[in-house]
Amino acid sequence: MSLYGTMRTGVSGMNAQANRLSTVADNIANANTTGYKKASTQFSSLILPSTGGAYNSGGVTTDVRYSISAQGTFTYTTSSTDLAINGKGFFIVQGSDGQEYMTRAGAFTPMDDGTLQNSAGFTLMGYEYSSTEDPTIVVNGFDGLGEINLSSGELNAKGSAEGALDVNLPSNADDGYEKKTSLKAYDSQGNSRLIEFNYTKVSDNNWTVEATYDGTSIAGPIAMVFDSAGKLTSPSPAIITTTPQTTGGAELAELEISIGGSTQLASDFDVSNGKIDGNAASKVTGYEISDDGVLSLKYSNGELTPKYRIAMASVQSPDNLKPLPGNVYSQSNESGVVVMGYAGTNGYGSIISGALEDSNVDIAEELTSMIESQRNYTANSKVFQTGSELMETLVNLKR
Known part of the structure; x- marks a missing residue:
């Protein structure tokens, strides 16, 4: 047995426990650190070959691992x-x-x-x-x-591009009957633009619709034809397409207004669906x-x-x-x-x-590890101390 080897083994153990205490200290310090993943110290024995019946003490090595994949609360x-x-x-x-x-x-x-x-x-x-x-x-x-x-x-700001306007036109209205409604659209700079829609009854099951902006026609008049059940059959597709308008440097783009849900029934004029995309600034x-x-x-x-x-x-x-x-x-x-x-x-x-x-550190587990490391460090120091005392006894034999 080598007394120097015994002392080095004790030092190896103390270093290993010091490494463990370092990871424990880091974990405790970061117990409240968002997303922190705890570190742990793994020990591995270091064995030296024995020769001539004499045992050569080895030591311990450490490897630090991180619980990065462990989910925190x-x-x-x-x-x-x-x-x-x-x-x-x-x-x-x-x-x-x-x-x-x-x-x-x-x-x-x-x-x-x-x-x-x-x-x-x-x-x-x-x-x-x-x-x-x-x-x-x-x-x-x-x-x-x-x-x-x-x-x-x-x-x-987002300019308008499409929308829908579904109305009910009174089937019992006289020829020449007119009714107006409107939709608010937005130009390329977010200004609101009011578009008016004027409906006129031409004859039984036949109407026209015209879209105007600021008194200028931008679509129509467009013929609207209904069947005997009051369902819209024309135009097909049932879309009003307006012409683009430029005002004050801003453009009111071409609009596609769906009118496919419009009906002609024996009831008052009513808007069942009126919407358009885009928004003001x-x-x-x-x-x-x-x-x-x-x-x-x-x-x-x-x-x-x-x-x-x-x-x-x-x-x-x-x-x-x-x-x-x-x-x-x-x-x-x-x-x-x-x-x-x-x-x-x-x-x-x-x-x-x-x-x-949250950090995935368990304070109770870390405190337990700290106490274990403290005890083990003390025990390894005793090994070193005992080896040192034996070395002193050996030296004193010469006196």
Whole structure:
């Protein structure tokens, strides 16, 4: 038996317990850190070969592991830009160095420039929203991502393009009977434009409708023909198409107004459906984020306009990601390649707006580990002390 080996074994044990205490200290310090994933120290024996009947004491090595894939609980907040992931996946954020990272820390706050940054200063990334198709993503990389910027829609106006106007025309009215109604449309600058519709009875089951703006005809007169049951048979398709108008530098675009639901029955003139799209200029009053990651701007007129799709990422082995300062992660050789996707698809979790994922640290478990490490450190120090005393006894034999 080597006394020096015994002392080195004791030192190895003390170092291992010190490493364990370091992870415990980190875990306790970050018990309230949003999205933090606890670290743990795993021990592995180091055995040296024995020769000539003499036992050579070895030691212990440590390996730090992270419980990144373990889901934390949720704390609900009043901020719609606080985000948590329920299930698999990570938010993509960009640091001040221009590099993209992964994180579960979703405490995002709108900044002066319109970007969303979490408490560590990382900016949330995503794709421009499209109503016709999902954005094309690079499955194994961060190419194509852009900053989510809420100020991109601070003031919004949308010109009208289509609508519907369904009325009942009294079948018992005399020939020459006239009735007017109107719809409010919006031009390209958000100005409201009143369009009038004038209905005139020509003969039994036959009417005309003319659309005018500011006294000028923009469609018609258009013949409306009804069958014996009072259902509209002409025009086909049952659409009024107006001509574009330019006023004060703003354009009132061509409008397609559906009239297919109009009837001719023995009842008073009545509008059963009158609507048109578009909106006046309005400001952003809030934000909404759906569970599939679509971020919509809420305007003062009550309209919700989708602007961005929050991107998500994952790897084959999340627990082997490389942790970095700021509670973010980067790809490592052991984690596998980054795979991109969207919330709620292909196994990715859903996004919870107005919630934060808590740290997955169990304080009771950490305190227990701390006590165990303290006891084991003391025991290893006794091994070192005993080896030192035996060495002193051996040296004193010469005296």
